[in-house]
Amino acid sequence: MAASEMTGEYRPAWWLPGGHLQTLWPALLRRPPRVAVARERLELEDGDFLDLDWLAEAPAGGPVVILVHGLEGSLESHYLPGLMRTLADCGMRPVLMYHRGCSGEPNRTDRRYTGGDTGDLAWVAEILRTREPDMPLTAVGFSLGGNLLLKWLGETGADNPLAAAAAVSPPFRLDRAADRLEHGLSRLYQEHLLRALRASVTAKYAHRPQACPVPLDRVRSASSFRAFDDAFTAPVHGYAGVDDYYARGSCRPYLRGIAVPTLVLHALDDPFTTPDAVPAPGELSGHVQLELHRHGGHVGFVIGNLPGRPRYWIEERVPAFLCNTVTTPETPARGVVSPDRTLSS
Numbered sequence: 001m002a003a004s005e006m007t008g009e010y011r012p013a014w015w016l017p018g019g020h021l022q023t024l025w026p027a028l029l030r031r032p033p034r035v036a037v038a039r040e041r042l043e044l045e046d047g048d049f050l051d052l053d054w055l056a057e058a059p060a061g062g063p064v065v066i067l068v069h070g071l072e073g074s075l076e077s078h079y080l081p082g083l084m085r086t087l088a089d090c091g092m093r094p095v096l097m098y099h100r101g102c103s104g105e106p107n108r109t110d111r112r113y114t115g116g117d118t119g120d121l122a123w124v125a126e127i128l129r130t131r132e133p134d135m136p137l138t139a140v141g142f143s144l145g146g147n148l149l150l151k152w153l154g155e156t157g158a159d160n161p162l163a164a165a166a167a168v169s170p171p172f173r174l175d176r177a178a179d180r181l182e183h184g185l186s187r188l189y190q191e192h193l194l195r196a197l198r199a200s201v202t203a204k205y206a207h208r209p210q211a212c213p214v215p216l217d218r219v220r221s222a223s224s225f226r227a228f229d230d231a232f233t234a235p236v237h238g239y240a241g242v243d244d245y246y247a248r249g250s251c252r253p254y255l256r257g258i259a260v261p262t263l264v265l266h267a268l269d270d271p272f273t274t275p276d277a278v279p280a281p282g283e284l285s286g287h288v289q290l291e292l293h294r295h296g297g298h299v300g301f302v303i304g305n306l307p308g309r310p311r312y313w314i315e316e317r318v319p320a321f322l323c324n325t326v327t328t329p330e331t332p333a334r335g336v337v338s339p340d341r342t343l344s345s
Contacts, residue, residue, distance in 0.1 A: 010317070012295040015307040019269030020185055022297025026312065032081040037096070039103075042127065048111075050120055051103035053096040058088040063136040063163070063326050064128055065094045068121060070143030070299070072196040074102055079142055079168070079299050079314060086315045090323040092138075097124050099145075106204040110213045114237050115144045115174055116249025118152035129161045136163040136326040140318055142299055143272065146170030146264075147251045153262060154254025154285075164325040166263040166318045169270055169299045175246040176277035178225045186271045189298075190225060197228055252277070258285040263321045265314065267296030291317075 016022050037053035044050060053075055065087050069077055075096055084094040099113035100120065113120065121139075129137055139162055141149030146167030153160055171177035181190035201219050205212045212219070214235050222228035230242035239245040262285075268275050284290060293301075301313035 019271045019297040022300030026078045035081045048109045051098045058093040062091040066139040067096045068141040068145030115147045138164045140166045150251035154257035158259040164261045171273045172252045173250045173277040177273045264290045270298045272298040
């Protein structure tokens, strides 16, 4: 589907005005479909492990889609089960890649995951590519997982093994996201996610607090993402400090290097970041199609004219892009696209 064909198709639900309602409706009120999955554990060379959840009802022999969840996400994340179903409906095989420590038990090593450490994603992609070298491999990342995916695409350029990719609500700049989440109603999202982060680290070292490589009390008392990342994420994962992590971990500087057909869905009213974090057209590779909407919230994009009868644009747009791209990879449709006419093309 060419970029021009998408113009005007996205219409946010009028009964969910603003970024907060678009964000909160699917997170709090949606009942995602239940999906059956088959768990696969991959052992890593450093002694750790990664878990994959394969959709059990997916068709055999279709292209594989690696799903990369957001911060502290899981199969329970509202944006995953429905998308897995719609991907399967168009003949694809979705598999959820869990970040370290997010699959239901603490991981074994001190390190966990960051928004910029692309090694685990690259390793999973290589494993899947080796198993089926002739099968198209694609990926979709959400929020922090979208940042991770875009950074990896930019780092690897033409050597990336994917046939197509999509990112939904990536922060683009981690520092802008951290700043935004310290203000206004966005502080509620920060506190919710920080509780999950603090609980994960506490559970990891519950029976061996002395083994934590950083002061555990400082991690437990972190009251902002910036404080948590300075206390735990940066030092544990080899960064000089929180500013070094945010600078080196953000995907925005890498977007010019992407050589894979890539869709990016983003909303200007995303309460997890600021509009100035969005890259300008000149910062994008010719293979990146940024669809920038005035409204949509953070991993929201709820549509539907009848109050209480929502549809979810992510589950329509992303499968359409991936299916059309892997079947007609020669079709170019890149650049900044503004389906609701907030920006000029």
